[in-house]
Amino acid sequence: MHTVYGMSASGNCYKLQLLLAQLGQPYAWVEVDILNGESRQAEFLAKNPNGRVPLLELEDGRCLPESNAILCYLAEGSDYSPSDPWHRAQMLQWMFFEQYSHEPYIAVARFISRFLPADHPRRAELPRLLEHGHQALAVMEQHLADRIFFADSGYSLADIALFAYTQNAHEAGFDLSAYRALRSWLDRVRSQPGFVAQQA
Amino acid sequence: MHTVYGMSASGNCYKLQLLLAQLGQPYAWVEVDILNGESRQAEFLAKNPNGRVPLLELEDGRCLPESNAILCYLAEGSDYSPSDPWHRAQMLQWMFFEQYSHEPYIAVARFISRFLPADHPRRAELPRLLEHGHQALAVMEQHLADRIFFADSGYSLADIALFAYTQNAHEAGFDLSAYRALRSWLDRVRSQPGFVAQQA
Incomplete structure (x- = not known):
């Protein structure tokens, strides 16, 4: 195990x-x-x-x-990682996007907002983090406007990776109300078989 | 094509x-x-x-x-991407490390040092970028102390990804003289069949 x-x-x-x-x-x-x-x-x-x-x-x-x-x-070998090379490339594209253009802004803003005291100097980083985080969310919104999941093959690791910090972006101060396609996608992820919510 | x-x-x-x-x-x-x-x-x-x-x-x-x-x-299907799942996981580990813990410091420091004017306000970011960049280089140095390449299977995409900004880290103000294993690895990459140097 x-x-x-x-x-x-x-x-x-x-x-x-x-x-x-x-x-x-x-x-x-x-x-x-x-x-x-x-x-x-x-x-x-x-x-x-x-x-x-x-x-x-x-x-x-x-x-x-x-x-x-x-x-x-x-x-490896499961339906969550597509076997078609192009679909796997799309999945990896969005996983690298998540670690480079999404997580460093949205996850870091959430960390500062949720775990650091109200008078902590790192709160000065929040406006820049929110600006770049919204850029990432806008790219996702545009992609999802006419798609069900991030890779064309269906639900994959790309959705799992991007769901993790998008679902709690509100804890970082992001208002998702203007991102209609993104909110529909969050609901689609939550309705996947075997879905479990984050516990903390 | x-x-x-x-x-x-x-x-x-x-x-x-x-x-x-x-x-x-x-x-x-x-x-x-x-x-x-x-x-x-x-x-x-x-x-x-x-x-x-x-x-x-x-x-x-x-x-x-x-x-x-x-x-x-x-x-896909070449020797640069190992077919063994564990070796492929090691390769991806270092490729995600590159985009999260290495490139945002070393590439950004190089961009500021090389392309922005000497009096540009973003030069104030350099001390923090150098500090975090050295942390990444130290992790690489430790890994390479008893290894030839990043994945145990041999030269792979992980080496290509990490070589790109490590080879010109000096342009970002990094002194690599203390990183012996890293400098040997740079030479091993340069001696790989088909190697071409960056032109600009």
Whole structure:
């Protein structure tokens, strides 16, 4: 059985909880409190020198970091990772988009808004994060205007990756009311077989 | 024949030039001057609504953005993308690391250092970018201390992705002299069959 090291409040970690539930694959969960530096302690750094969660540990001790790489590994051969090369390329396109153009703004804005005190100096970053986050949401809205899911083949890891921090973007101060296609897509993801909501 | 839209001075675009040379695959190149806003004009945004290069265009007009997704698509079935699921997961791990923990610091620091005037206000970002960039380089140095390439299977897309902005990190103000394993790895990449240097 795989072990996942993660923090329940993290969208990157929730991605794995959602996929593993949909795959019906049991796993052990080890909660890592990154807010109290647990991902920077020697024991964890020995497993992931980059000091980040989530981290997948196989039974034989091999470790794999990077949420979207873990999704790809776990979904090998399943319907969540299309076998057609073009559809798989589309899936990866949106997973790299998520980590480069989406998460660094929306997830970071949520972290600052939700976990840092009201007078914390990092709150000065919020206007810029909101501006760039809305740019990412607008690109998604345009794409979804005439599509059901991000890859043309249907629901895939790209949807799981982008759902994680889009569903709680309101916690980061994003108003999604103007994004009609995006809100319909969020509902479609929530209605997928095996869907589980984030618990924290 | 594929068309690549790119800017020659961009490391993300150079990744594709390197892989296509190693695959021996001919392609058309369309230079896009992102410094003069050409990637934000309507004609280009119709091909990539996210307004970034590189962009791959197939003969039938289908378009694929995101440098690392394009690498995966082009390398399907070749030795540059391992067929073993664990090795492919390692490759993707380092490609996501590159886009999240490496490029946003080292490529952005290079852009500011090389392309913005000496009195530009964005130069104030450089100390933070250098600090985070060195953290990424240290993770790479540790990984390479007892390894030849990033994935255990050998030279792969992970090396191509990470080589692009590590090879010119000095242009961003990074001193690589303390990174011995990293410098040896740079030389190993340069000695790979079909290697081509970045032209700009």
